Amino acid sequence: MVKIYTTPYCPYCSTLKQYLKDHGIEFTDIDVSQNKEERDDMIERSGQIGVPVVDIDGSIVAGFDKEKIDKLLKINCKVKK
Secondary structure, three states, X not given: OEEEEEOOOOHHHHHHHHHXXXXXXXXXXXXXXXXXXXXXXXXXXXXXXXXXXXXXXXXXXXXXXXXXXXXXXXXXXOOOO
């Protein structure tokens, strides 16, 4: 399961969402600018106050770190480049 914490005005969030869509990865998008409980959960789980934050089956990636995201998705989702 892939969950991403985003805001509508974050350019990296838009890039991340498009990247996941381009690779056929389904994800849940959580707008933390509108949801305080989810924002607090994101901060507690990741230690980050900035977005995007990606949760891939419990593994947290702060920012759009393509290398880490690719590695985790290949392991968990069998995604190929």
